[in-house]
Amino acid sequence: MSSSTPQVITCKAAVAWRAGEPLVMEEVQVSPPQPLEIRIKVVCTSLCRSDLSAWETQNIFPRIFGHEASGIVESVGQGVTEFKQGDHVLTVFIGECTTCRQCKSGKSNTCQVLGLERKGLMHSDQRTRFFVNGKPVYHYCAVSSFSEYTVVHSGCAVKVSPNVPLEKICLLSCGVAAGLGAAWNVAAVSKGSTVVIFGLGTVGLSVAQGAKLRGASRIIGVDNNPEKCEKAKAFGIAEVINPNSCKEPVVQVIKRITDGGADFSFECIGDTDMITTALQSCCDGWGLTVTLGVPKVKPEMSAHYGLLLMGRTLKGSLFGGWKPKSDLPSLVEKYVNKEIQIDDYITHDLPFEDINRAFSLMKEGKCLRCVIHMPR
Template identity: 45%
Template sequence: MSTMGKVIKCKAAIAWETGKPLCIEEIEVAPPKAHEVRVQIIATALCHTDAHPISPKFKEALFPVILGHEGAGIVESVGPGVTNFKPGDKVIPLYMPHCRKCKFCLNPLTNLCKKLSLVKNPIVDQELMQDKTSRFTCKGKPIYHFMGTSTFTQYTVVSDINLAKIDDDVNLERACLFGCGFSTGYGAAINTAKVTPGSTCAVFGLGGVGLSTIIGCKVAGASRIIAIDTNSEKFTKAKALGITECLNPRNFNKPIQEVIIEMTDGGVDFAFDCAGGPEAMRAALDCTTVGWGSCTLIGVNSEMAGLTISPVELIMGRTINGTCFGGWKSDSIPKLVTDYKNKKFDLDLLVTHTLPFDKINEAFDIMNQGKSLRIVLTF
C-alpha cells in the first residue's frame, strides 16, 4: 500500500533533554509540503557534531529533537513543486543548502547559501522547515529537526535544496559518509587549501575527518604528509592511507609545532586542524612556513572561546582559512560519489563499526571514548 500523502509511523531516536541518552520512540512523519522531500533513511553515521546538542555544556540546543546529519536513503515521496527528485531516487540529505539562486550559490568562491549565510550557528538554525513548523510528532508533541536533515529516524523530511541525488547502484552504508565527515575533510584539502603536487602537509587529529583530509592531500599529490594525534593507536589507519610520518605530542618534551618545523626546514606548506581544540589550532598555524604557509581549520569545539592570532603572523605570509562541508556545493556530491565508485578513494578504511540503529546509544559511547572513526547505523 502506498504511503504517499499519508502520515508515516516509524522509529526514531529522540533527544528529549540535555545530558540524557537518546530514546527510541515511535514517531509520526507528516507528508512533505511544497519543495520538500520525504526520505527513507537506510544508513546514518555518527559525527561528533551530533553529540554537541546533548552535551550539558552546549547552551543553544532545542528539545525534543531528532539529531543526525550524515545519512543516505531513498526518496519515498515529494511535495508540490519538486522537480529534481522522484520516488525511488537514492539521495544524501545535506546540512548545507543550495538554492542555486542567491548571490552565494551563484558565486564559485563559496559553498554557502543565503539560507545559512546569516545564521548564528548552523548546528541549531535549521530546527524547523521553511514554514517554521515541524514534520515530526511524538506522543502528540512536535519534535524539532536538526541541521535540516535529522537522519536518526527511519523517515525524515528535508527541503529539496538540502538534498543531492546519487547513482542508483551506490552502497548507501558508505554513501552516508558524504553527508559530512568524508566530504568535509577531503574538500578541505582539495577545495579550501588547494594542496599542490609535491607539497608538505600536517594533519592534526586522526578521526574520520582527519583521515579524509589525508586522503585529499594524497589525491592532490602531496609528497609528505605528517599525521599528529595523541592516540598512537590511530596511526595504523593513517599509515594505510599513505602518510610519511606519525607524531604523538606526548612523546616529545617540546611543543609539537617546533618538532615539525625542525623536521621540515622551517614548516609545512599546508596544515589542517581536525581536532578542534585551541592547542591543536595553535600548533597547526605555528607549524606552517612563513611566506606562504596555509592553515585550514576544520574541527569545531563548541566550548572554545576563540583563538588569539598576532597580525605579525599573517603579515609574514601565513594564511588561515576555515572550511564548512569542505567547500562543496550540493551539485558536486554526485561526482564525489562517482569517484568513490571508480575507486579513486576507499571509504572502508574510515568505517570501524556497523551497528543496528537500536544500538545508537552504544554507538555514542564508543565514539565518545575515542574508540571509533566512523560508526554506521543501519535500519
C-alpha cells in the same frame, strides 16, 4: 510520485531529550513533506563528531540528531520536480538553492537560503516535522537522520544512482567529503608539498587521502590517541606525532622536522587553541592553515598578528567547499571508479537499536565511522 496524498507516518526515532543523556527509541509522528520538501526512508546513517558535540553541549531539546545519511524518497511535496518516489538520495546539512548571491558567485558554498540550520526547524516555515505524543521534536542540521523517516528540503538532498551502495556513500554526506574538499578546494594542496594534520579522525584522514592524491610528498599526522595514531598509518600517513610523547612543544617538533614549518596545516579537532598551534606550524611566507573542526567550547580564537604579518594564511572550510548538488555527484562517481576510498573509514556497522553504542565508541575514541543500519 505516488498519486495519493502523503499522510503522517509513525515510525521509530532515537530522540535526545536532554544534553549528554542516552538517546531514547521513541515512536514519532513524521509529518508529510510540505512544498519543496521530500520525505525520505533512511537506509543508513553514520555518526559524525558534530552530532556528538551538539548532543553534549547544545540546549535545543528534544531533538533528533544525525546528518550523514542515505535513503530512498518516500514522497514529495508540492513543487518538487527534481525527485520522485523511489529515488536514492544523499542528505546534506547545507543546501544549494542555485539562485542566491552566494550560490551564483562561484566562490562559495554557503547558500543564503539553505545554509546552516541552527534553530532545529525547517528552512521553509520555521516549524518541525517531528512529534512525540503531540509534543514537537526539533531537527538537527536540516536532516535528522536518526529516524526511520525524515523530511528535508529538496535543496538538501542529492540524487544518486540506485546501483551505488547506500551503506558506504552516506559518509560523503559530511566527513569524507569535508576532508577531501579541504585539501582539494580550500587549500589546493600542491604536488611535492608538506602537510601536517591535527586530528586523525575521519575528517583528518580524509584530508590525508586528498593531499596524497594531489601529490603531497610528506604528510604528518598529530593526535594524542595512540589507537588513532596506529590507524593513520593504514591511510598513508607515515609520520605520526603524539604530543603526549614529545619532550618539546609539538610546534617545535614540526618546525624542526620540516625545516621551518609545513606548507599546509589542517585543524580537524574542533579546538580553537589548536588553530593557533596549526598556524604556528606553517612556514613563513606562504604557509596556509585550514580549520575544519567544530568547537564544543570556547568558539573564540586568538593568534599573534605576527603570524599573519609573516605571510601565513588562515582559512575556514565548510563541507570542504563543495556545492552539494553541483559537486557531490562527481565524488560519488570517483568512489564508483575507485579513485577515492570510503570503505576503510567504516570501523563499525551497527543496527539502529545500538545507536547509543555508536555514541560511546566515538566518545571513547574507539571508532572512525559507525554506520547505523535502519530496519528494512
